[in-house]
Amino acid sequence: MYAILDIETTGGKYNEEGITEIAIYKFDGHTVVDQFSSLINPEKPIQPFVVNLTGINNEMLRHAPKFYEVAKRIIEITEGCILVAHNALFDQRILATEFDRLGYNFERESLCTVELSQKLLPDMPSYSLGKLVRSLGIPLSDRHRAQGDAKATVALFKLLLAKDTSKEIITETIQKHSKGKEKLQPKLLDIVEKLPSEIGVYYMHNEAGKIIYIGRSKNIKKRVLQHFTNDNKKSRQLQAQVKTVTFEKTGNELIAHLKENIELKRNKPKFSSRGRKNLFTHQLTSVIDQNGYINLQIEPADGRKKAITTFSNYQQAKTSLFKITSENQLCQKLNGLDKTTKGCFLYGIKECYGACLQEESPEYYNSRVERFLEQNSFQKQSVALIDRGREVDERSVILIENGEFIGYGFYSLNYQINNPEILKSIITPMENNRDTQHIIQSYLRKNKVLKILKLSPKPAN
Structure with missing residues (x-):
């Protein structure tokens, strides 16, 4: 659990500043579950340059509550949370100083979104909150007011969590919460109760925060419950070692499959066997025969030849090629599906125009x-696959440039993504490989996304 906050102060000498405004959003990694904001009477004058910066003046604070009047609420909303702020050392120091004046030792672990952004979003033109969120297409109202800046920091932190493919933030958070606490095996039912009944990827962590299992499901809660109620050897080992389960909602199965695949390869959790298996065994290729006709062929997927698309097994490939041949009025004989020396079966029912007999x-x-080939292969194409997001007012986007999978991201329905540079800034990069190509192509053969947006191809270097 995180307490994402922003504080405005009077300015002045170091450790003599007073708080003029505070906003705190309690965030569970997915949604805001509680919030608090208030002007605060600092009982001292505000520096003129701060008045010009924030718009908060002494008259506005004359009847605002003093810090001791809101201190209990601040303690309650941040209890058991990691403090998150843009330049967290400043906000933490200011709070600790105010509580010291009350004789209370305020201690909370913290994460800084400046440091996280520099690590997860390299090469941004600026890491000041205003310029950074503007570059990322995150709306920011009431700049230099606590509530506006804290809201923007929530959106930024949510983006950073999505960008954190190595799960450093989650692991560090688990470790911080575990420090100095008695090592007790959690009740599995308590873990399940906190999980959503939604599509996404889930991660099982041990006591040290290390990921020991990764899975995906249309219903995360139901699937994890199955892990915890199964009685096979692997499930019993998981039940004994799991400390906590974190998750990422993806909004749709395609992103869930892509995330699971790439993170299984990256993290290599000891209880997950799926990442060690080949996702496909056969592929569709093309060749021009001696008469000049393009033949579609099923071949073993050994990486030596460029694939049009790939299949999990031979039977799936054969079934798909029959469908492709029929839907496009192609020839079963040329595509290796009919071994006849005469006209193919489709020719006999007038659905092949006679290429088999020239x-x-x-x-x-x-x-x-x-x-x-043009409609069903993204080779040399640049497209954005638009589909359902994690929330009702959100959409997901998968970016493909010049036939290569770049990554995925999420955006608000209130925001247009026709700017390619902003589109790239919200994308979480993922590795383009034969597995990711297979996952995308297989999904599109069976399912429809909401929209396929064609983009201008990226110029070749």
Whole structure:
């Protein structure tokens, strides 16, 4: 649990500043579950340059509560939380100083979004809150007011959590919460109760915060409950070692599958066997025969030849090729599905125009094959696959540039993504490899995304 906050002060000498405004959002890693904001009477004058910066003046604070009047609420909303702020050392120091004046020792672990941004978002033009969120397309109202800056920091932290593919933030948070606490095995039911019944990826961590299992599901809660109620050897070992379960909602199965695949390879959790298996065994390729016709062929996927698309097994490939051949009025004989020496089966029912007997010219036949290839392969294409997001007012985007998978991201429906540079800034980069290509192509063969947005190709270097 995180307490994301922003504080405005009077300015002045070091450790003599007073708080003029505070905003705190309690955030569970996915949604805001509690919030508090208030002007505060610092009982001292505000520096003129601060008045110009924030718009908060002495008259506005005359009847505002003093710090001791809101101290209890601040303690309650931050209890058991990691403090998160943009330049967290400043906000933590200011709070600790105010509580010291009350004779209370205020101690909280903290994370700084400046440091996290520098690590997870390298090469940004600036890491000041205003310029950074503007570069990322995050809305920011009431700049230099606590509530506006804290809201923007929540959105920034949510983006950083998505960018943190190595799970450093989550692991560090678990370790911080574990410091100095008695090592007790948690009740598995308590873990399950905190999980959502939604699509996403889940991560099981041991006592040290290390990921020991990664999975994906349409219903995270239901799937984890199955892990905890199964009685096989692997499940019993998981039940004994799991300390906590974290999760990431993805909004749709495609992103869940992509995230699971890439993170299984990156983290290599000891109880996950899925990441060690090949996702596909066969592929669809093309060759021009001696008569000039393009033939589609099923071959073992050994990496030696460029694939049009890939399949989990031979039977899936064969079934798909039958469908492709029929839907595009192609020839079963040319595609290796009919071993006849005469006209193919589709020719007999007038759904093949006779390429098998050279009655149709290669030019006309090949035009249909090439149209199929253009519509069903992203080779050399740049597109954005738009689909459902994690919330009702959100959409997901998968970016493909020049046929290569770049990554995924999420954006608000209130925000247009027609600016390619802003689109790239919200994208969490992921490795482009044969597995990710297979996952995307397999998904699109069986499912429809909400929209496929064609982009201008990236110029070759």
